[in-house]
Amino acid sequence: MTQVMLNALVVGTTYALIALGITIIFSIMKVVNFAHGQLYMIGGFVVYYFNVVFGLPFWFGLVMSFLIVGLLGVAMELFLFRPVMLRVKREEVTMLLAMGTAVFLESLALLVFGEKQRGVPPIATGIVELFGARLPTGRIVVIVVAAMLIAALMAFIGYTKTGRALRAMAQDREATALQGVNLKWLSAMGFGLGTGLAGLSGGLLVAIFAVHTGAGTAISIKAFLMIMIGGAGVLSGAILGGFVLGFLESVGYALLPGSLTFLIIFLIVICFLIVRPNGIMGKPWG
Amino acid sequence: MQKTISMPNVNLPQSVQRSSALKPIGLGLLIAAAYFIAIPLVFGANGYLLNVFTTMAAVSFISFGVWLTFAIGRINLAQAGFALIGAYVTAILVSRLGVSFWICLPLSGAVAALLGGLIGWPVLRLKGVYFAMITLCITEACRLTALSFPALTRGAQGIVDLPLPGELSLFGLTIIPAFEKGARLPFFYLAGTLMLLGLGFMWLLDTSRVGAVFRSLRQNEDLASSLGINVAKYRVVAFMVSCFYAGVGGAFFATLQQNVYPTTFQVLDSVYFMVYCFVGGLEFVIGPLVGALVMMISFELLHEFQRYQTVIFSGLMILCILLMPNGILSVVNRSGKPEEATNA
Amino acid sequence: MLEVRGLTKIFGGLTAVKDLNFTLDAGEILSIIGPNGAGKSTCFKLIASFLNPTTGTVRFNGKDITGIGPHAVARHGIVRTFQENTSFQDMTVREAVLLGYQKDCKASLAGMIFRSPRARRDEREAGDYADHVLDMLGMTGLANTVSAALPHGMLRNLGIAVALAARPKLILLDEPFAGLNSDETKRGVELIRKIRDDGVTPILVEHDMTAVMSVSERIVVVSFGSKIAEGTPAEIQQNEKVIEAYLGAEDTEIGL
Numbered sequence: 001m002t003q004v005m006l007n008a009l010v011v012g013t014t015y016a017l018i019a020l021g022i023t024i025i026f027s028i029m030k031v032v033n034f035a036h037g038q039l040y041m042i043g044g045f046v047v048y049y050f051n052v053v054f055g056l057p058f059w060f061g062l063v064m065s066f067l068i069v070g071l072l073g074v075a076m077e078l079f080l081f082r083p084v085m086l087r088v089k090r091e092e093v094t095m096l097l098a099m100g101t102a103v104f105l106e107s108l109a110l111l112v113f114g115e116k117q118r119g120v121p122p123i124a125t126g127i128v129e130l131f132g133a134r135l136p137t138g139r140i141v142v143i144v145v146a147a148m149l150i151a152a153l154m155a156f157i158g159y160t161k162t163g164r165a166l167r168a169m170a171q172d173r174e175a176t177a178l179q180g181v182n183l184k185w186l187s188a189m190g191f192g193l194g195t196g197l198a199g200l201s202g203g204l205l206v207a208i209f210a211v212h213t214g215a216g217t218a219i220s221i222k223a224f225l226m227i228m229i230g231g232a233g234v235l236s237g238a239i240l241g242g243f244v245l246g247f248l249e250s251v252g253y254a255l256l257p258g259s260l261t262f263l264i265i266f267l268i269v270i271c272f273l274i275v276r277p278n279g280i281m282g283k284p285w286g
Numbered sequence: 287m288q289k290t291i292s293m294p295n296v297n298l299p300q301s302v303q304r305s306s307a308l309k310p311i312g313l314g315l316l317i318a319a320a321y322f323i324a325i326p327l328v329f330g331a332n333g334y335l336l337n338v339f340t341t342m343a344a345v346s347f348i349s350f351g352v353w354l355t356f357a358i359g360r361i362n363l364a365q366a367g368f369a370l371i372g373a374y375v376t377a378i379l380v381s382r383l384g385v386s387f388w389i390c391l392p393l394s395g396a397v398a399a400l401l402g403g404l405i406g407w408p409v410l411r412l413k414g415v416y417f418a419m420i421t422l423c424i425t426e427a428c429r430l431t432a433l434s435f436p437a438l439t440r441g442a443q444g445i446v447d448l449p450l451p452g453e454l455s456l457f458g459l460t461i462i463p464a465f466e467k468g469a470r471l472p473f474f475y476l477a478g479t480l481m482l483l484g485l486g487f488m489w490l491l492d493t494s495r496v497g498a499v500f501r502s503l504r505q506n507e508d509l510a511s512s513l514g515i516n517v518a519k520y521r522v523v524a525f526m527v528s529c530f531y532a533g534v535g536g537a538f539f540a541t542l543q544q545n546v547y548p549t550t551f552q553v554l555d556s557v558y559f560m561v562y563c564f565v566g567g568l569e570f571v572i573g574p575l576v577g578a579l580v581m582m583i584s585f586e587l588l589h590e591f592q593r594y595q596t597v598i599f600s601g602l603m604i605l606c607i608l609l610m611p612n613g614i615l616s617v618v619n620r621s622g623k624p625e626e627a628t629n630a
Numbered sequence: 631m632l633e634v635r636g637l638t639k640i641f642g643g644l645t646a647v648k649d650l651n652f653t654l655d656a657g658e659i660l661s662i663i664g665p666n667g668a669g670k671s672t673c674f675k676l677i678a679s680f681l682n683p684t685t686g687t688v689r690f691n692g693k694d695i696t697g698i699g700p701h702a703v704a705r706h707g708i709v710r711t712f713q714e715n716t717s718f719q720d721m722t723v724r725e726a727v728l729l730g731y732q733k734d735c736k737a738s739l740a741g742m743i744f745r746s747p748r749a750r751r752d753e754r755e756a757g758d759y760a761d762h763v764l765d766m767l768g769m770t771g772l773a774n775t776v777s778a779a780l781p782h783g784m785l786r787n788l789g790i791a792v793a794l795a796a797r798p799k800l801i802l803l804d805e806p807f808a809g810l811n812s813d814e815t816k817r818g819v820e821l822i823r824k825i826r827d828d829g830v831t832p833i834l835v836e837h838d839m840t841a842v843m844s845v846s847e848r849i850v851v852v853s854f855g856s857k858i859a860e861g862t863p864a865e866i867q868q869n870e871k872v873i874e875a876y877l878g879a880e881d882t883e884i885g886l
Binding site for chain 1: 612
């Protein structure tokens with residue numbers, strides 16, 4: 001059982017990071033980024049290329065995964081989402097745009113990166129015993145880094161000027177604009193921050209799981225599950241959702257075959273949403 | 287095309303409605319006849335291209351359902367899931383119990399609609415992105431169900447070697463002869479007929495009072511309920527009709543390909559069904575058909591680019607949204623008639 | 631006709647409506663007034679079953695209609711309008727009004743789709759009734775205008791027209807005069823009298839005191855969720871509790 005709980009903790013921490021990225025974008029743009037999983041996958045490949053192909057340190061690759069995927073997000077906001085959101089009659093169009101981007105990125109990745117599964121050499125060796133359960137050191141490093149990143153992100157959003165402006169924008173775009181905040185810059189930056197987190201989590205997790213070009217959809221679906229559990233648009237909800245999913249998944253995998261685990265998780269989430277349509281921490285919205 | 291979209295509204299006085307209703311019906315039948323005769327004549331020799339049209343027709347049939355859920359203001363990504371359910375119902379009944387395909391086809395739709403009603407009742411309370419995400423999960427859940435119960439579905443191996451549709455006869459009178467092996471034309475006609483029936487029913491529905499009620503749900507559920515409209519009931523009805531389309535379409539594809547796998551319909555297919563509706567335009571019943579036609583033909587035209595096909599295709603899709611965010615038919619419409627006449 | 635007994639609604643720890651009692655006779659024009667946040671709109675939502683009361687009952691023509699759901703309440707003959715300019719954005723005026731007739735349609739679902747004779751008769755009746763309502767509100771000329779393109783005042787009228795098309799016995803008008811200029815308000819007052827003369831009993835929730843005083847036959851004053859006074863406009867204007875409540879809320883617009 002301790003083993004299962006520890007696994008849940010490992011998976012949950014990294015999932016929380018994924019959910020935070022999609023939540024940031026949702027809260028400021030009211031767009032669900034269906035391409036989140038694909039951006040995660042690209043982040044993984046960035047680290048693979050820097051670390052394995054170019055022979056640079058893993059940590060350098062990790063920073064680059066944040067920067068490159070973040071910049072990709074800024075470009076997506078500036079050249080795709082913004083022009084469309086200015087002109088559409090119906091909000092569904094932006095969702096479709098995100099889906100189109102997801103397909104585009106995935107097929108492009110297939111061309112550039114190929115079909116092979118890619119991994120990086122272990123970032124740390126050895127096994128640590130914790131409360132009678134055994135965990136590879138690499139995994140411990142990953143959770144610690146992920147936890148530090150989450151803390152840093154929460155601090156950034158909570159205590160810096162930019163973070164406060166982002167929160168204000170999430171609540172009321174117009175009022176924020178009236179206070180002299182440059183929305184154009186801020187929303188591109190927020191989008192970039194969200195996608196950057198996707199890249200970062202992909203880059204970090206490539207140290208544990210290998211990455212392949214088809215990994216995106218599964219990650220996106222997991223991200224949706226997390227924000228539905230936690231409540232869309234709420235940062236604390238995203239973290240909570242990440243841990244809940246990580247827990248369910250770890251317990252399920254320990255007891256059941258893989259496909260049945262997720263089937264049961266889907267059923268649980270559907271039943272849960274009937275009782276609490278806005279998730280655990282979610283505020284009611286339309 | 288433009289004539290068919292400028293259907294009269296149910297709200298016009300009956301006299302006006304009936305006389306002008308004949309026009310689109312007549313035109314529609316004319317186009318249908320042309321489709322049934324001209325396409326086999328032109329592409330009959332090329333089985334591959336004929337198949338493209340068969341697939342296009344069946345895919346647009348399924349997309350009509352998605353269109354209907356858009357009409358009530360819900361983004362439905364569960365369509366592939368319900369199509370998969372339909373496909374498995376037919377595959378299991380045909381392969382295990384030897385039930386006739388002609389019974390399985392509507393039955394698959396009915397099973398999908400029934401399940402859709404059961405799942406839809408609670409889930410349809412969700413709106414917007416939540417509904418989109420949960421329906422996406424439903425599609426994924428259907429795939430996992432197919433994988434998880436191999437006793438019934440044979441898991442990842444799938445159900446293969448399904449027989450072709452047999453003879454359909456009534457009181458000893460042959461209505462449809464048995465499908466021959468390798469013949470593509472019967473499937474072309476079957477898909478075309480489904481598409482036309484599907485479109486015809488959608489058009490009747492959309493121009494009727496029920497269509498007006500559905501549109502009112504998209505615009506303001508509270509206001510609709512204050513007028514005595516049972517919002518929950520109508521939502522479920524729309525969703526069940528949508529699932530029926532999915533189930534029938536799924537059964538068709540299972541028989542066309544003579545096999546079903548858990549991956550026959552998956553999340554990406556749900557996305558594509560939605561794309562067809564968007565590309566054609568959400569304001570018009572015929573939108574999914576136009577969208578499927580344009581998208582599938584352009585996809586086939588990209589065939590020679592081989593491995594670049596999907597990249598170019600999705601790139602074009604993004605470009606399409608950038609240039610015409612409200613769908614292809616919205617462009618036709620803009621140059622055509624005033625806005626007021628088209629809010630159907 | 632309408633009988634509200636001990637109606638109470640508690641949101642979390644907050645009491646929005648507290649032990650509210652009043653009755654209404656057919657053909658009477660009643661207004662519910664009170665300072666902002668007094669619970670007037672909540673009261674409407676409770677009557678129209680958009681919210682379930684914590685305790686208390688709403689009876690209509692002797693039948694208990696508490697919490698039976700908005701569409702069921704509408705089928706009993708109570709229809710509400712909405713604050714702001716709620717409408718079916720993409721529909722034309724006539725389409726929206728026709729939709730209001732929905733609850734009186736007798737055709738089945740399939741009948742409607744396949745145009746059964748009964749469905750056609752429904753449409754004819756709905757059309758006739760829509761024309762009558764549009765004529766009454768002076769909106770015949772706007773019948774084919776899309777709702778979203780209507781000016782503010784007309785949009786308000788459309789809301790009333792759609793509600794009337796549902797042929798209610800009781801119509802709950804939520805701030806029918808908000809945002810109207812004095813000319814429009816004057817016409818609005820006449821309209822409410824016309825509605826009453828047409829056989830529909832109106833209840834108003836309103837801020838505009840001048841209009842309330844001139845149109846109402848009886849007024850219920852609500853403050854902090856409780857009824858503090860009830861009477862004719864003249865009585866209410868003299869009532870000290872009312873004046874105090876309004877001054878307390880720093881709302882001097884009592885129209886004295």
